[in-house]
Amino acid sequence: MNRKGEKWELQLKGSGKTPYSRHGDGRAVLRSSVREFLGSEAVHHLGIPTSRAASLVVSDDEVWRDQFYDGNVVKERAAVVLRVAKSWFRIGSLEILAHYGELDLLRPCTGCSAYSRSSMYSVAFSRCSRTLLDFIIQEHFPSVDVGEPNRYVDFFSVVVSETAQLIALWTSVGFAHGVCNTDNFSLLSITIDYGPFGFMEAYNPDFVPNTSDDERRYKIGNQANIGMFNLNKLSQALNPLLDPRQKQLAALILEGYPDLYYTRFRELFKAKLGLLGERKGDEDLIAFLLHLMEKTAADFTMTFRQLSEITQSQLQELNIPQQFWALQTISKHELFPAWVSQYLLRLKSNMNDSDSERRKRMMTVNPRYVLKNWMAESAVRKAERNDFSEVRLLQQVLQHPFQKHSTAEKAGYASPTPSWAKNLRVSCSS
Numbered sequence: 001m002n003r004k005g006e007k008w009e010l011q012l013k014g015s016g017k018t019p020y021s022r023h024g025d026g027r028a029v030l031r032s033s034v035r036e037f038l039g040s041e042a043v044h045h046l047g048i049p050t051s052r053a054a055s056l057v058v059s060d061d062e063v064w065r066d067q068f069y070d071g072n073v074v075k076e077r078a079a080v081v082l083r084v085a086k087s088w089f090r091i092g093s094l095e096i097l098a099h100y101g102e103l104d105l106l107r108p109c110t111g112c113s114a115y116s117r118s119s120m121y122s123v124a125f126s127r128c129s130r131t132l133l134d135f136i137i138q139e140h141f142p143s144v145d146v147g148e149p150n151r152y153v154d155f156f157s158v159v160v161s162e163t164a165q166l167i168a169l170w171t172s173v174g175f176a177h178g179v180c181n182t183d184n185f186s187l188l189s190i191t192i193d194y195g196p197f198g199f200m201e202a203y204n205p206d207f208v209p210n211t212s213d214d215e216r217r218y219k220i221g222n223q224a225n226i227g228m229f230n231l232n233k234l235s236q237a238l239n240p241l242l243d244p245r246q247k248q249l250a251a252l253i254l255e256g257y258p259d260l261y262y263t264r265f266r267e268l269f270k271a272k273l274g275l276l277g278e279r280k281g282d283e284d285l286i287a288f289l290l291h292l293m294e295k296t297a298a299d300f301t302m303t304f305r306q307l308s309e310i311t312q313s314q315l316q317e318l319n320i321p322q323q324f325w326a327l328q329t330i331s332k333h334e335l336f337p338a339w340v341s342q343y344l345l346r347l348k349s350n351m352n353d354s355d356s357e358r359r360k361r362m363m364t365v366n367p368r369y370v371l372k373n374w375m376a377e378s379a380v381r382k383a384e385r386n387d388f389s390e391v392r393l394l395q396q397v398l399q400h401p402f403q404k405h406s407t408a409e410k411a412g413y414a415s416p417t418p419s420w421a422k423n424l425r426v427s428c429s430s
Contacts, residue, residue, distance in 0.1 A: 009086070009088055011084070014033060014081060027061070027078050032430045033056055034383050037056040045398055045400070048169045049166060051085040056391075057082075063078050087140050089136055098236065133155065133241070164257055168261055172269065173370060174199050174300040175370075178213070180226040180230070181230075182233050185230045196209050196210035196212070204297070206221060224265075235250050238250065273362070275350065285346060298327075299326040306327045307362065308362035309359060312355045368408075371394065373426060374420075379391045379393075390411075
């Protein structure tokens with residue numbers, strides 16, 4: 001418990017074998033530890049719910065890893081990350097009970113193990129799940145009354161709503177988690193388990209940071225659909241606890257997920273463009289820009305940031321200064337002038353607004369710095385030589401992602417991806 005009276009769960013990643021290590025060694029390598037340490041802090045300071053990294057400790061121990069699962073095993077340096085969250089319960093924490101019937105994992109429920117192989121399985125599972133679910137609700141869902149008969153439906157409704165919100169926030173900053181299975185989706189709808197994650201550079205709905213995801217299942221443009229899939233798995237895990245009417249309610253709640261996601265998506269991207277109020281055609285304006293970005297491979301982060309910095313008069317004249325390199329990229333598309341005309345016309349409909357206010361407002365939601373893969377890789381390479389200067393620099397810069405930082409500018413963090421990093425691969429192993 002901290003000084004504010006908040007309870008946090010501490011977790012050591014890479015400290016060694018536990019009862020859950022299976023055939024692994026329970027260790028983590030420096031490479032993945034630096035990425036998690038910087039990634040979770042970057043996401044937090046972008047205003048997105050996430051686990052936090054309290055410390056990173058380097059070990060002299062060496063471990064062997066197949067970085068890309070291609071048979072090439074290499075020796076790497078070990079490290080341990082102390083990470084914290086309000087809770088580490090995941091959708092998979094409930095799903096595993098329904099799938100495997102591992103009832104002995106929840107010992108507060110007397111008599112369950114006796115039923116686990118009998119026809120009374122569903123009754124036993126319900127008792128176990130109720131014990132776990134009531135604990136989760138009581139500890140982490142204050143808006144849900146644990147004494148209410150519909151509490152599990154209310155709980156599900158909160159998780160559905162906040163999961164839609166989380167994934168929309170990810171999309172708004174170009175964040176791809178990399179491995180969006182149910183075991184990596186928090187019941188509290190926070191970002192957890194930073195593996196082969198990545199911030200998209202050139203805008204591409206098919207962007208996949210995980211080089212082992214050959215089918216592009218977890219591509220950035222599919223994360224909202226995967227959220228729906230995972231919530232459906234949660235619904236199935238809750239089914240033994242629900243009566244027929246409650247099951248219908250849960251199904252209706254799940255059906256509302258796409259609307260929740262797209263409503264939040266639209267709100268976030270309207271803010272990124274500085275649009276006030278509701279106007280017909282806002283969705284088309286957003287989609288038009290994203291289409292041009294995709295066709296020109298424009299940098300996602302810097303396109304929106306530079307739209308925040310450029311003046312309306314510069315846009316109107318299509319006079320794009322050299323420092324707005326991302327806008328220069330997208331301006332090469334023949335339809336860019338048409339989009340600019342529509343955008344400027346829409347900005348005129350903003351009530352009681354000025355160009356300086358628009359830019360100021362947009363710069364609070366469009367970051368200048370995100371943890372791009374090449375930045376993390378540069379820090380990792382130095383850290384492996386016992387030089388943690390760039391890890392510390394990135395930690396400092398990413399605490400203020402919306403503010404211009406002279407040292408970050410010198411390091412090229414707001415510049416195009418350097419040539420040496422064009423074809424970097426993100427390792428999958430920890």
